[in-house]
Amino acid sequence: MAAITAALVKDLREKTGAGMMDCKKALTETDGDIEVAIDWLRKKGLAAAAKKSGRVAAEGLVGVASAPGKAAVVEVNAETDFVARNETFQAFVETVAKIALEVGDNLDAINAAAFPGSGRTVAEELTHMIATIGENMNLRRAKMLTVPQGVVATYMHGALKPGLGKIGVLAAVAGPGEIAALETLGRQVGMHVAAARPEALDIDAVDSSSLEREKAVLTEQARASGKPENIIEKMVEGRIRKYYEEVVLLEQVWVHDGETRVRAVAKKSGVALTGFARFQLGEGIEKPKDDFAAEVAATAGV
Numbered sequence: 001m002a003a004i005t006a007a008l009v010k011d012l013r014e015k016t017g018a019g020m021m022d023c024k025k026a027l028t029e030t031d032g033d034i035e036v037a038i039d040w041l042r043k044k045g046l047a048a049a050a051k052k053s054g055r056v057a058a059e060g061l062v063g064v065a066s067a068p069g070k071a072a073v074v075e076v077n078a079e080t081d082f083v084a085r086n087e088t089f090q091a092f093v094e095t096v097a098k099i100a101l102e103v104g105d106n107l108d109a110i111n112a113a114a115f116p117g118s119g120r121t122v123a124e125e126l127t128h129m130i131a132t133i134g135e136n137m138n139l140r141r142a143k144m145l146t147v148p149q150g151v152v153a154t155y156m157h158g159a160l161k162p163g164l165g166k167i168g169v170l171a172a173v174a175g176p177g178e179i180a181a182l183e184t185l186g187r188q189v190g191m192h193v194a195a196a197r198p199e200a201l202d203i204d205a206v207d208s209s210s211l212e213r214e215k216a217v218l219t220e221q222a223r224a225s226g227k228p229e230n231i232i233e234k235m236v237e238g239r240i241r242k243y244y245e246e247v248v249l250l251e252q253v254w255v256h257d258g259e260t261r262v263r264a265v266a267k268k269s270g271v272a273l274t275g276f277a278r279f280q281l282g283e284g285i286e287k288p289k290d291d292f293a294a295e296v297a298a299t300a301g302v
Helices: 006-016 020-029 034-043 046-050 087-103 107-112 122-133 179-196 208-223 229-247 262-269 292-300
Strands: 059-067 070-078 137-146 150-157 167-174 272-280
Touching (some): 006 020, 006 034, 059 087, 059 167, 070 150, 070 272, 122 137, 137 167, 150 179, 179 262, 179 272, 262 272
Antiparallel strands (some): 059 070, 150 167
């Protein structure tokens, strides 16, 4: 049997756009003959799905699932908002969130997990949906949080249905107390995170490169005032504190009262906020800008 090398798999992937594991399986089944492997993928419907893989998928749904002491959030993208209203797609996202809750947030592990009632893996089920619905789709990301004691609450802003929507949040609330009370606080934290968009849990977790970039900008702004270096240093320190209040969850002002710091809210409740995740559908994906006039002109041959 011919050796199935990484280079051969890569070549088949570039020719078809199919997934790495599908390409490897195709080559194994066809004794490494790349042309026969292409036909094998086409027959399985995988190459047909691959033709859609170059199209931008920035719509879809965010899904959350929870169990005692843990919760997961996933984002599954499609090309149009219309697909988000498809019951099959909704059921897929709900199921994938539950699978992430069991296997963790590693995408390879989720894709390799069995999709209930289908005889397929999650990745294979997604490929099947692409071929059936006719849009490019992908499982973009997943996150799971756990606490040894307490709750990981979930919040879905503008939910399309329970656990599905466009902005999903997890909030880990660690500590003793009645579960119902902890869930209520966790949901309030989730609402805060959805609105305030923190980037880090605490000051130590702030991305160092982002912090240095912010310091450089603030220093140049302060120097433009013409003040001496010792004054500039104090000005920058003050502005960095303000920066922390904008991007650090525990330093932010609690949106529910507009005056208390989130840190103080947690302390008063006798709990610790140990983590959060905020998934907003399509964030960071560059969407193509439609030029209707140009499209009409091109169609008319102008």
